[in-house]
Amino acid sequence: MMSELSAQSVQIVFAGIILLFGIGLIGLMITRNLIKIVILLQLMAKAAILGMALAGNVAGKPGLGQSLAVTVIVVDTVVAVIALALAVQVQKTWGTLDLKDLSTLRR
Template sequence: MTLNPLNIILFGVVLLLAVGFYGLLITRNLIKIVLVLQILVKAVVLALVLAGKASGNLGLGQSIAATVIVADTIVAVVALALAVQVRRRAGTLDIARISTLQG
């Protein structure tokens, strides 16, 4: 096992992913959930560039990473808009308090 930079970046990606998923599981504030999703996106962007680098096709990796950044920013914007609307209509951001649909 050689410690090349890519190994360490893979470690970083997995670390960010783990933190992000853990955050998704334990967070209850809607805005924070959007924020945590952004951590996951960072991890994915890093992973895409890493994959491009590892396969010797960095341009491709870069290109889709750039696209992903923009696309997921849009998702974040819509999510924030939804959160704002939830706050206006339901009066709270706590997902446990807006869990009326069950069963």
């Protein structure tokens, strides 16, 4: 059984979560490179995972939070692998990773 976190450390972890998530969000708003997008998505997912673990702890059910976190880590890795594989194929097929060049909705 994990020991209860103090209120201060909860706040520190929470600030870390917001920081990670914010970096991911702002990054997604400004980057157009497919690889960077995958990395930024990973950052946001990690923030979410941390959030789950923290929420489990605060709610007094650390086991539940941690098991959910592990599940998401697995799923998230698969997402990253497939996204990177797609990025490789995109680069091979179109010769670019720039989203603006890849977009077909409006020319």
